[in-house]
Amino acid sequence: MAAPTINLDAYSDALVVLGTAGIVVPLVRRFGLSPVLGYLGAGAILGPLALGSFKDEVPFLRWVTVIDAQNVSVIADLGVVFLLFLIGLELSYERLLTMRRLVFGLGSLQVALSTVVIGSIVALAGAPPAAAVIIGSCLSLSSTAIVIEVLSNQRRMSTATGRTSFSILLAQDMAVVPILMFVSILGNGADGSIVKGLVLAVAQAALALGFIIIFGRLLLRPLFRLVASTGTDELFVAAILFVIVATGVAAGLAGVSMALGAFVAGLLLAETEYRKAIETTIEPFKGLLLGVFFFTVGMTIDFRELAREPALLLISVGALIIGKAALIALLARGFRVPMPAAIETGLLLGPGGEFAFVVIGLAAAFKLVSASTASFTLAVTSLTMALIPLLATAARRITAVTEDRKALDPLLLVAPPPDAAGRAIVVGHGRVGQVVCDLLEQHGVRFISTDRDPATVAQQRRRNREVYYGDAANEAFLKSCGVMDAAGVIVTIHDRPAIDQIVRVVRALRPDIPIVSRARDAGHARHLYAIGVTDAVPETIEASLQLSEAALVGLGVPTGPAIASIHEKRDEFRHELQEAAGKAGVTGTHSIRAKTANPEKAT
Numbered sequence: 001m002a003a004p005t006i007n008l009d010a011y012s013d014a015l016v017v018l019g020t021a022g023i024v025v026p027l028v029r030r031f032g033l034s035p036v037l038g039y040l041g042a043g044a045i046l047g048p049l050a051l052g053s054f055k056d057e058v059p060f061l062r063w064v065t066v067i068d069a070q071n072v073s074v075i076a077d078l079g080v081v082f083l084l085f086l087i088g089l090e091l092s093y094e095r096l097l098t099m100r101r102l103v104f105g106l107g108s109l110q111v112a113l114s115t116v117v118i119g120s121i122v123a124l125a126g127a128p129p130a131a132a133v134i135i136g137s138c139l140s141l142s143s144t145a146i147v148i149e150v151l152s153n154q155r156r157m158s159t160a161t162g163r164t165s166f167s168i169l170l171a172q173d174m175a176v177v178p179i180l181m182f183v184s185i186l187g188n189g190a191d192g193s194i195v196k197g198l199v200l201a202v203a204q205a206a207l208a209l210g211f212i213i214i215f216g217r218l219l220l221r222p223l224f225r226l227v228a229s230t231g232t233d234e235l236f237v238a239a240i241l242f243v244i245v246a247t248g249v250a251a252g253l254a255g256v257s258m259a260l261g262a263f264v265a266g267l268l269l270a271e272t273e274y275r276k277a278i279e280t281t282i283e284p285f286k287g288l289l290l291g292v293f294f295f296t297v298g299m300t301i302d303f304r305e306l307a308r309e310p311a312l313l314l315i316s317v318g319a320l321i322i323g324k325a326a327l328i329a330l331l332a333r334g335f336r337v338p339m340p341a342a343i344e345t346g347l348l349l350g351p352g353g354e355f356a357f358v359v360i361g362l363a364a365a366f367k368l369v370s371a372s373t374a375s376f377t378l379a380v381t382s383l384t385m386a387l388i389p390l391l392a393t394a395a396r397r398i399t400a401v402t403e404d405r406k407a408l409d410p411l412l413l414v415a416p417p418p419d420a421a422g423r424a425i426v427v428g429h430g431r432v433g434q435v436v437c438d439l440l441e442q443h444g445v446r447f448i449s450t451d452r453d454p455a456t457v458a459q460q461r462r463r464n465r466e467v468y469y470g471d472a473a474n475e476a477f478l479k480s481c482g483v484m485d486a487a488g489v490i491v492t493i494h495d496r497p498a499i500d501q502i503v504r505v506v507r508a509l510r511p512d513i514p515i516v517s518r519a520r521d522a523g524h525a526r527h528l529y530a531i532g533v534t535d536a537v538p539e540t541i542e543a544s545l546q547l548s549e550a551a552l553v554g555l556g557v558p559t560g561p562a563i564a565s566i567h568e569k570r571d572e573f574r575h576e577l578q579e580a581a582g583k584a585g586v587t588g589t590h591s592i593r594a595k596t597a598n599p600e601k602a603t
Helices: 008-030 035-046 059-063 070-090 093-098 100-124 129-139 144-153 160-188 194-230 233-253 258-270 275-299 303-308 310-334 339-349 355-365 371-386 388-402 431-442 454-462 475-480 496-509 522-531 539-554 559-580 592-597
Strands: 424-427 447-451 467-469 488-491 515-519 535-538
Touching (some): 008 059, 008 070, 035 144, 035 275, 035 371, 035 388, 070 144, 070 233, 070 275, 100 310, 129 160, 144 160, 144 275, 144 339, 160 258, 160 339, 160 355, 194 233, 233 275, 258 275, 275 371, 339 388, 355 371, 424 431, 431 447, 447 454, 496 515, 515 522
C-alpha cells in the first residue's frame, strides 16, 4: 500500500510562520517595538513576493520562506474573526446602543465621504467610473485587526480614541457587505437596478444577523451550561471554537463578513455568566491567529511594485494617510469628539485596511480593475497598514502636545483650593456625579468634584459648580485635591478599569479613608470590596431595589414598611458581597458626613 502523499510545502509554510512567532517577535519585543511590526516585516521579507520568489535559484529558501500564501490565508482570516469575537465579548448591547450616534452617524458619514473624495481623485487620474468607485470604497476602509490590536495592547479601548475608532471601524465592517455586493453585481453584469441589488444585499445581511441573534439567545446559554457541567476544559474549548466558526460561516454564507457574525456571537455571550471564562480560554488562540494575519498582510507587499514607480507610490501612501486622517479628524470634531482623540483617531484610521485585499481581488477577477491598478492599489494599502504602529506612536506624541495645559480652556487651569482638606472628593461629574453633588449640597456636605472631560468641566464651572479638570488615578492630582486630609472619596464614573485604578491609588495613599464607589454589577462590587472600597453600589442591584420599591408602593404597601424592607434587602446584598470578597465585617464604619461636618477631626 502506497504511503499517503504529504504536502511538505504547506507544512514548511506553517513552520515559517510559527518560527516568526517563536523567534522574530520576541527579538522585536526586546528592542521595545510592536510585535505587529515584527510580523509585518517578517511577512514582507519571507513572503512569496520577496525571498520566496528566489526559491528555484536558491533551493534552501524553500524551507525558510512562504511558498504559497494560500497555505496560511485561512488561518489568518480566522485571526480577524477571533479578534471581532473578543471585541463583542467586551461590549454589551447597552454600551453598543450608547455608541449608535458614532457608529451610524460618524462611521457611515466617514465611509461615504471618503469614498466620494478618493473615488473622484482616482477618476481624475484616468480610471473608469466603476473602478474609481470600487477603489474609493476600498481605500475608505481601515484596518480593524491592526488598529484594535494596537489599542488593546495599550489598554485604551475604553478611552475617547478607542470608542471613536471602534465605532468607525464597526461601521466600515458593516459597509463591506454592500461594497462586495456592488462589485458582484457589476462583475456579473446583472440586469436591473444596482440600487435594488444593494438594498436586497443589506436586507439579506440583516436577516442573517437576525437569525444569529435569535438562535444565539435560544441556544448559547444552554449549550455552555451543558458543556460547563461536564467540568472538562477540552469540551469548553471545543464549544467556544464551534460557536465562533459556526456564526462566522453562517454570516459568510449570507454574504456578510465572517468577522461581523462572530462579533454578534461575542455580544450575545457577553451577557452570560461564561464571559470571563471564554475570554481567558481563547486569548492564546487570538494572539497566534492575529500574528498569522499580520504575517500574511506583510506578504502582500510587493517590492517589485515599489521599484516600478517608487515616487508615485510614496506620494499615494502619504496622500491617503494625510487626506483620510484629516477628513476623519474633522468629522470627529463635528460629532463633538475631543480634539486630541479626533487627531489620534484620524491617524490610526488614515491607512487602508485588510478588506481592500478581498474587494480588490474580487474586482480584478471580474476585470473591473486592471491587474496593474489592482497591484498598485494593494501596494499602497499594504504600506499604509504597515505604518499603523508607527502612526500610533506619532499620534500619542502629537496629542500630548495638543493636551498641553497652556492650550486648555482657562476654566480648566483652575487648581483645587488650598482649603480642600476635610472635603469629600467626588470623582466624575457626569449624570451620576451631578446627582451626587446636588444631594451633597442639599445636606451641607463640603466637597470638590473632578472630571477628565474638558467640555464637562468647563460647562459645569460656568454654572459655578466646583469641578476641577484632572485624572483622579494620578497621585499628584489627588494630593492637590486634598486626598491626604479628605473626608472620603466617592467614585461615580462607569469605566471599570478606571474605577479599579482610582480605588487602588486612593487606598494606597489613605488606608483609612472611606471610599464609596459605583460598580457595574455584583461581580464588580465583590471585586471592589476585595481591593478596599468601603461601600460599593452595583448598578444592577440598585436598579432592582428601586423598581421593587416603586412596585410595592404602587401595589398598596405603605411607604414606610416598603422603604424599610428595601433598606434591609440592600444591607443583605451588601453583607453577601462583602463576605464573598473576603471582607466580612467591613460595614462602612467611616462616616463621610461626620468628617465633613468636623474636618478638624479628619486624619
